[in-house]
Amino acid sequence: xxxxxxxxxxxxxxxxxxxxxxxxxxxxxxxxxxxxxxxxxxxxxxxxxxxxxxxxxxxxxxxxxxxxxxxxxxxxxxxxxxxxxxxxxxxxxxxxxxxxxxxxxxxxxxxxxxxxxxxxxxxxxxxxxxxxxxxxxxxxxxxxxxxxxxxxxx
Amino acid sequence: xxxxxxxxxxxxxxxxxxxxxxxxxxxxxxxxxxxxxxxxxxxxxxxxxxxxxxxxxxxxxxxxxxxxxxxxxxxxxxxxxxxxxxxxxxxxxxxxxxxxxxxxxxxxxxxxxxxxxxxxxxxxxxxxxxxxxxxxxxxxxxxxxxxxxxxxxx
DNA sequence: CCTGAAAAATTATTCGC
DNA sequence: GCGAATAATTTTTCAGG
Numbered sequence: 001x002x003x004x005x006x007x008x009x010x011x012x013x014x015x016x017x018x019x020x021x022x023x024x025x026x027x028x029x030x031x032x033x034x035x036x037x038x039x040x041x042x043x044x045x046x047x048x049x050x051x052x053x054x055x056x057x058x059x060x061x062x063x064x065x066x067x068x069x070x071x072x073x074x075x076x077x078x079x080x081x082x083x084x085x086x087x088x089x090x091x092x093x094x095x096x097x098x099x100x101x102x103x104x105x106x107x108x109x110x111x112x113x114x115x116x117x118x119x120x121x122x123x124x125x126x127x128x129x130x131x132x133x134x135x136x137x138x139x140x141x142x143x144x145x146x147x148x149x150x151x152x153x154x
Numbered sequence: 155x156x157x158x159x160x161x162x163x164x165x166x167x168x169x170x171x172x173x174x175x176x177x178x179x180x181x182x183x184x185x186x187x188x189x190x191x192x193x194x195x196x197x198x199x200x201x202x203x204x205x206x207x208x209x210x211x212x213x214x215x216x217x218x219x220x221x222x223x224x225x226x227x228x229x230x231x232x233x234x235x236x237x238x239x240x241x242x243x244x245x246x247x248x249x250x251x252x253x254x255x256x257x258x259x260x261x262x263x264x265x266x267x268x269x270x271x272x273x274x275x276x277x278x279x280x281x282x283x284x285x286x287x288x289x290x291x292x293x294x295x296x297x298x299x300x301x302x303x304x305x306x307x308x
Numbered sequence: 309c310c311t312g313a314a315a316a317a318t319t320a321t322t323c324g325c
Numbered sequence: 326g327c328g329a330a331t332a333a334t335t336t337t338t339c340a341g342g
Binding site: 001002003005010013014016017018019020021048049050051052053054055056057058059061062063064068070088090091096097098099100101102103104108109140141142143144145146147148149150151152153154 | 155156157159165167168170171172173174175197202203204205206207209210211212213215216217218222224243244250251252253254255256257258262263290294295296297298299300301302303304305306307308
């Protein structure tokens with residue numbers, strides 16, 4: 001299940017995470033091998049599902065997405081079927097960047113990105129509060145991003 | 155500051171977020187223009203800082219990073235200088251995937267990724283609790299990822 | 309499992325319209 | 326913004342250690 005990485009694969013991944021478009025030619029210099037094994041290793045890691053894809057990373061700010069809010073959501077029905085229904089519904093909301101089910105209570109931790117506070121309120125009213133089985137939400141608005149990591153859903 | 159996107163640029167970005175390695179040739183078919191303007195638009199958006207980079211996306215699970223924890227951190231000193239010190243320190247912790255300062259109290263919301271609960275405890279003890287000005291932390295362990303969005307720091 | 313180089317394919321750039 | 330010609334880069338393949 002979990003993929004064993006040697007030092008070389010680690011270097012390859014590190015370079016690819018920094019720059020998805022680095023040519024194998026250049027990568028092979030970085031890791032100190034010839035192109036053949038480097039290309040082979042990349043394909044291997046892709047096929048194993050370790051590398052799941054390559055994405056352009058956009059600046060949320062330049063896109064006008066200046067607001068980040070964390071929302072804690074409590075649901076009323078915690079049976080498997082209800083949870084799956086909730087999960088399916090929230091997956092369709094593009095403004096939701098992350099969603100984890102939290103241990104302890106049956107709450108969800110959700111990260112939202114919005115253009116403004118007004119836009120945030122609209123998302124909450126139209127797309128979050130209306131999700132199945134939602135009973136209450138508590139929001140935490142981010143003032144400043146210290147470490148930010150995400151690609152943007154357009 | 156904020157970049158104005160027409161429908162074409164939107165399509166280009168959407169394709170590039172889905173696949174950072176799509177050739178301009180193919181992209182131009184998708185958006186219904188010839189290669190020349192598409193290449194020009196991409197460069198334009200890169201230069202404007204709208205596209206900040208291209209990254210390989212890795213599977214945290216296949217890397218053995220099975221645990222996600224959100225940690226709320228309270229700091230004792232909220233003067234600018236202290237906060238900047240904290241920010242600089244937390245930026246050096248590779249296990250921290252996200253960190254936002256939250257409005258209201260002066261708390262931070264931090265997302266951690268770890269290999270196990272034992273590993274999580276070690277990160278907390280060695281790298282989070284020891285951060286400057288930290289007075290208390292509260293952790294929320296994720297049971298299940300519904301929507302997950304991150305690249306991994308190796 | 310790696311090297312090195314030749315060959316093949318793909319991709320990006322340029323430019324007149 | 327188009328489209329074709331050109332140029333450059335990149336990937337693939339393979340014999341050999």
